[in-house]
Amino acid sequence: MKCRKCGAPAALELRRHNAAFCEPDFLEFFRNQVREAIRKHRMFTKDEQVLVAVSGGKDSLALWDVLIDEGYRTTGLYLDLGIFDYSVESKARCEKFAAARSVPLIISAVAEEVGAPVPVIQSVTRRPPCSGCGLSKRYLMNRVALEHEIPVVATGHNLDDEAATLFGSVMHWQMDALPRQSPALPSTHPKLVRRVKPLYRLSELETAAFAFMRKIDYIVEECPFAAGATSIAHKEILSRMEAASPGAKHNFLFGFLDRARPAFEQAEGVALNECARCGQVTTGTICAFCKLSDQVKRRVS
Amino acid sequence: MKVILRNPRREVDVAGNRRVKEILRELAIVPETVLVICGDALVTADHIVRDDETIELRPVMSGGAGSRP
Numbered sequence: 435m436k437c438r439k440c441g442a443p444a445a446l447e448l449r450r451h452n453a454a455f456c457e458p459d460f461l462e463f464f465r466n467q468v469r470e471a472i473r474k475h476r477m478f479t480k481d482e483q484v485l486v487a488v489s490g491g492k493d494s495l496a497l498w499d500v501l502i503d504e505g506y507r508t509t510g511l512y513l514d515l516g517i518f519d520y521s522v523e524s525k526a527r528c529e530k531f532a533a534a535r536s537v538p539l540i541i542s543a544v545a546e547e548v549g550a551p552v553p554v555i556q557s558v559t560r561r562p563p564c565s566g567c568g569l570s571k572r573y574l575m576n577r578v579a580l581e582h583e584i585p586v587v588a589t590g591h592n593l594d595d596e597a598a599t600l601f602g603s604v605m606h607w608q609m610d611a612l613p614r615q616s617p618a619l620p621s622t623h624p625k626l627v628r629r630v631k632p633l634y635r636l637s638e639l640e641t642a643a644f645a646f647m648r649k650i651d652y653i654v655e656e657c658p659f660a661a662g663a664t665s666i667a668h669k670e671i672l673s674r675m676e677a678a679s680p681g682a683k684h685n686f687l688f689g690f691l692d693r694a695r696p697a698f699e700q701a702e703g704v705a706l707n708e709c710a711r712c713g714q715v716t717t718g719t720i721c722a723f724c725k726l727s728d729q730v731k732r733r734v735s
Numbered sequence: 736m737k738v739i740l741r742n743p744r745r746e747v748d749v750a751g752n753r754r755v756k757e758i759l760r761e762l763a764i765v766p767e768t769v770l771v772i773c774g775d776a777l778v779t780a781d782h783i784v785r786d787d788e789t790i791e792l793r794p795v796m797s798g799g800a801g802s803r804p
Contacts, residue, residue: 435779445777449767454779491797598798639767642795643777646770654793656742665798673796677765 446643449680457647464644467635468500475618477630478586483507485584485627487575488531488539490524492645492652493590495531497633499648501588502535510539511578511587513571516551517657524653531650542578544570548723549731552659558733559726563659566726573723577714579627586628594638596631597683598668600690605668612698616691623706626715637683638669736784738762739791751786758784762792769794 435444437456444454455463471477478484486501488494488510501508512528515521525541532539545551548570555570556563575587596615603611617634621627633641645652660666675682708714709721716722736751738758749758755771755778771778772791784790 435781444779447779638795642770646777654741656797660798663798666796669796669798673765673768676767
C-alpha cells in the first residue's frame with residue numbers, strides 16, 4: 435500500500451478517506467484536521483491560555499502535543515482519580531510529558547475534592563463508576579480553569595467518542611443531551627468556561643497512530659472500571675458498522691452536527707443558577723457535584 | 736510468528752508469511768480497532784509478516800466516562 439501523497443510505503447490506511455499515508459504525511463494530515471477543527475469552531479486563539487485536560491492516554495497527550503507544536507499557550511490538568519495502579523501510572527505519564535516539554539501541569543486529586551477516590555465513590559453511592567468519574571471531571575475541569583483564569587478547556591475526545599455518545603443519546607432520546615453535543619460549547623454563564631474538542635474530526639485509530647508515531651509514552655492499559663462500560667459497548671457496535679461501511683461513524687456524527695443538531699438546539703432553554711454551596715453553575719439549587727460529595731462524605735465518615 | 740495482544744498483555748503463536756489482514760481475520764479482530772506494530776513502525780493490512788517476526792496488535796479503543804457535555 436502506497437502513501438496517497440508521496441507514493442512511499444504507507445504506514446496507515448484510512449478506509450473512511452479511501453486513502454493511506456506514510457508517517458510524515460499522516461502527521462501533517464492529523465495536524466491539518468486539528469487546525470481545521472480549531473478554525474471552524476473558533477475554539478481558541480494563540481493569545482489566550484488553554485487548559486488541556488490530560489489523562490495519560492493517547493488522545494489527550496496527542497492533543498497536548500499538537501497544541502504545543504502549533505504554538506498555543508497551554509497548561510495541562512491531570513485529575514487524579516485514585517484508581518489504584520492505573521492512576522499512579524497515568525499520572526506519571528503526564529508528569530513525564532510535561533517535564534520533557536517544559537509546560538505547566540496542574541494536578542488535582544478527586545479524593546481531596548469529593549472526599550474519596552473513584553473506587554470508593556462507586557462503592558458508597560452505587561452509581562456506575564464512570565458516572566461519578568465523569569461528573570467529577572466536568573466539575574473540576576471548569577473549577578480549575580476558573581481558579582486559574584483560563585477561559586477554555588480542551589479535551590481529547592475523538593470522533594469515536596463523539597459518535598458513541600451521540601449513539602447513546604439517540605438510543606435513549608436524551609433530548610437534553612443532544613443540543614449540548616458539540617465540538618465547541620460556548621460560555622453561557624460567567625462561571626462556565628468554554629469547552630472544546632479539537633480532535634473530534636479524528637478517529638481513535640488516528641489518534642493512537644499519531645501518538646505512536648510521535649513516540650508519546652501513553653498508558654495503553656485501559657481503566658479497570660471501563661470494562662463493561664456502556665460507551666465501550668456502543669463503540670464496539672459502531673466499529674462493526676464502520677468495518678462494513680467505512681465512513682459510517684463520520685457520517686453519523688457529522689450528519690448530526692451539520693443537519694440535525696440545530697433543530698435540537700432551538701428547543702433548549704435551561705436557566706443556569708449558581709450552586710448555593712460552592713457557587714459553581716447548576717440548573718438546580720445545589721449542584722450535582724456537591725450532592726455527590728455530601729453523599730460520599732456521609733457514607734465514608 | 737508471535738502476536739502480542741494487550742489488555743491483558745499476552746502472546747499467541749500463529750502461522751507467519753501471511754498478510755496482516757489474514758492474521759487479523761484469524762484472530763477475529765476488526766482491523767480499525769488496533770494499531771499493527773512491526774518492529775518500531777506501523778504496518779498496513781497488506782503487509783506480509785515473516786514467520787520469524789513479532790507483531791503487536793495494540794487496541795485503540797478507550798472509554799468509560801465518555802464525552803457527555
